[in-house]
Structure formats: structure tokens, C-alpha cells
Amino acid sequence: MPSLKDVKMKIVGVGKTKQITKAMNMVASAKLRGAQARIERFRPYAGRYREVLAELAGKVEGDAHPLLTEHPEKRRCAIILVTSDRGLCGGFNANIVNTGLHLAAEKRAEGMEVQFACVGRKGRDAVRAAGQEITLAYGDRMGSVDFALAGSVAQEMIHGYETLALDEVWMVYGEFVSMAHQPPRSLRLLPLEAPEADRDEDGAQGPACEYVYEPREDLLLAELVPTYVKVQVYRGLLDTAASEHAARMAAMDNATRNCNELINTLTLLYNKTRQASITSELIDIVGGAEALNG
Template sequence: MPSLQSLRRKIAAFKNTQKITKAMKMVAAAKLKRSQDRILAARPYAHKMRAVLSNLSRRVNRSSHSLLQKREVRRVEVLVVTSDRGLCGGFNGNIIRKTSEFVRQCEARGLQVTLSIVGRKGRDYFRRRTWAIRQEWTGIFDKLSFEHAMDIGNDLVENFTNGSFDELYVVYNEFKSAIQQRVIVEKLFPIDVAAEFDSSQAEAVTGGSYLYEPEELELLTVLLPKHFQVQAFRILVESAAAEHGARMAAMDGATRNAGQLIKKVTLYYNKTRQAAITKELMDIVGGAEALK
């Protein structure tokens, strides 16, 4: 049976842990609000740019621009977006499992797979595996800015243009709500118009009501690199908000679990203390009876 002193120390430790998890929940909630505002600002622009570029790409010869060319797929790169910190529930675990499953599917098709990783958690996990890591970015979520997206987008565009890989996919957590995130596997290179729209939307997008100046190909040359930078920024902001939501939910659950443990151990402490007091009283009574 544990001593009363050890039980008091355990209760104090649980209370300190509860204070920490409650503070982390409040911090995550504050950061989530800012990330939500950034998503609401970034999503419409990113989606509209994708629609415009999909329209333009259907009007030109795809082979006229390197970022639109469909090649024979031999090498695939997967951009994995995880967090730099833990204590966010299954946020990173879901990303890692989905990435591992997708990479194995690619390898089963005889494709060569490389990884580009955002976040320390993904980097640390895949470093211990046999899959090749081409590039990594860590520590960007503390002060996330569009410059980080430009760096990632420029690197991916350059390597796709140079033929380092033939297709690029990204695996990340899409923010749905504070308690719900969805793991997304999204194809970035090359742009697949058929995947962007269904048949009715594609007809509407390719209607003849749009006039572009300068010409479509010239616009594509300027806008395509910017498009991938914008998409990279949207993905990073989505992932940041999803991380804060997951951490807030995880810390809320941890706070409630700590409260239950405190009640349970406190009840056990009171029972143990009462048993000790009863035993002492019985010893006193027994000693008094022996003196009679």
C-alpha cells in the first residue's frame, strides 16, 4: 500500500499537469483563431487561381509548358506536411500512416519514390526508414509566412522542371473544424484539369466567354510558378490550423483525464488516511484495554 506522502505527491503532480494542459489548450485556441482567419483569406484566392489556370491550360498545348507536360511516370515525389511539435493527438500519426500507405502503393507499381518533408515529426520518423528524403523544411510554423511557401514552391517547380520527378503529390491535414481534420492526398504536378472539375464544370470553364490579354501561354508562364507558391501557402496554413485544432482537442481531453485521475487518487488517499486513523484508534483502544 502506498504511503500517504507518496499519494499527496502524486495528486500534486496531477494538478500541475492539469495546469499545463489547460494552458496549452488556451494557447492552441488563440493560435487556432488566427490560423482560421488566414485560411478564410487564403482559400478563395487559391481556389480561384486554380480555376483560372485550369481554364488556361485547356486552351493551350500542354507540351508548350514544362509544368503542364504529362510524362511517363517513373519517379514520384511526395511532399509530407507534419508539425514541428507533438502533443496534438493523432495529427502526425495519421499523416505518417497515410504517407506510408501511399508510398507502398507507388512502389508496388514499380515507381521510384522520394520524399520532401515539412516539419520535424515527419523528418524524424522517415529518417529512420529506408525511403529517400530529397528535401526538408523545419521550424517554419513558428512564424509562418508566404516567404516559406515561395521557398518550397520554387524548389518543387525547379526540380519538376529539371526532371527530378515526374509527378508530385502532397499529403497534409485539411482543416475542417476545431475538432475535425481530414488527411488529404492531392496531386500538384502536373495540373490535371479533368481532376479539377467534373464534365459539366469543365464545359463551363472552357466556355468562350473569357478573353485573355496577353496571350494564354504568356500568362501561364508567369502565373504557374505563382500558382504553386499560393497552393503551398494554402496547404501550410491548412496544416497549421489543423495542428492547433488537434492540439486543442488533445489538451482538452488530457485536462479532463487529469481531473478524473485527481478525483480517483484523492478518493483513494482519503480512504487510506481514514484506514490509518482507524488503525491508530484501534491500537489506542487495545492498549487501554490491556492496561485494565
């Protein structure tokens, strides 16, 4: 049985760990409010952008823009893997990495070469440890996500697709659904599939209103399609940032709860050990008294 000093030191150590996990939970909660507000503000814009592009793409030919045209031979595929820079958020990063590696295995089974563009240190380190090819790596950038970062990543992929260096581009990220649910998602960015317009209650397809474009549709499409790819990448970054804080908040809450349970267990062990020590001392005293009387 451990000594009273050892048990007491363990209780003190677990108590300090509890203070750390509780503080990290509060920090993650504060950061989550800002990240959640950003993604909730951006989603309506991304949705309206999708509606306008759907209506515009329906008025032009399928090969009106290089990003709308599929390559006849598919040889190389790029996967944008978006993870966090820091850990202590449960299995959040591991789920995203596993989804990306599984997608890479599927593409290799189709006869394609796969390369990764990693945003976030955790994804970069995991992909590097798995022996995968990394062409782009952005570390320590998820703490301050901005549209410039999304534009830089998207522009590299767009240039590779237009120069026939890439035949497919996918993005794997963590989608912020709720505080308790942040599943990994995979989205094909290139070749760009023209988004389908929403259907009304009667099932008829079409936009809610008719748009008048100036300049011509093909000229406007040349500007909107690359921006649409950047918007999707930016949305993936915002989703992952919010999901990271939500996952860390849940992980630290579980860690704090485990600390409380461990402190209770150690306190019970301390009391049992102290009681056993007192009982042993009483037995020695009684035994010594009996020996003197005898």
C-alpha cells in the same frame, strides 16, 4: 496500501500537470484563431485562381506548358510531407506520416523511386527513422508560415519536374475541416491536372463569365501554372498550421479532463487510506485500554 504522504504528493503533481495542460490549451486556442483566419481568407483566393486557370487551360493545347505534360516513363516520385514542428497534438502528425508512407509504398509498387521533401520536424524525424530518402528538409518553419517558404518548396519540385529529375510530385498534409476534424490529405501537384470548371445547375460545364486575356493565353499560362503549384503548397502549409493548433487544443483539453479524473481518484484513495489509518489507531487504543482493564 500507499502512505498518505505518497498519495498527497501524487495529487500535487497531477495538479501541476493540469495547470500546464490548461495553459497549453489556452495558448493553442489563441494561435488557432489567427491560423484559422488565415486559411479562411486564403481559400476563396485559391478557389478563384483555380477557376481562372481552368478556363485558361481549356483554351490551349494540353502540352502548352511542361507542367501540364505527363512524362512517358515514370521513374522517380517526390512527396512533400507537411507536419508540425512540435508534438503534444494527439495522433495528428502520425496520421500524416502514415499516409505519406502508404503513398510511398504504392509508388514503389508501381516501380518508382520515392524521395521526401519534409516541412516540419516531426515528419522529418519520422521519415528518417523509417529509412526513407530525404532530399529537402525544412525544420522549425511551421511557426511562421509565409508564401516565401511555399515558393521555395514548390520551385524545387518544379525545377526537378522540368529537368526530368522527377516524374511525379505529391503533397501530403493535414486539412483543416473543423475544430474536431483534421484528416490527412494527399494531392498530386505534378503533372498538373487542369482543374475542371464548375458546372451550373443544368449540368453544363463552363465558367460563370468569359475572360479576356492580355497577353496571349500561352504566355499567360507560363506565368500562372507555376504560381498555381505554389498556391497549392501554401494552402497545404496553412491547412496544416491551423490543423496542428486545433489538434493540440483538443489533446490538451483531453489531458486536462484526464487530470481531473485522476485527481478525483487519488483524492478518494487518500480518504480511504486516511480512514484506514484512523481505524487502525483506534483499534490499537481500544486494545491497549482493554489490556489495562484486564
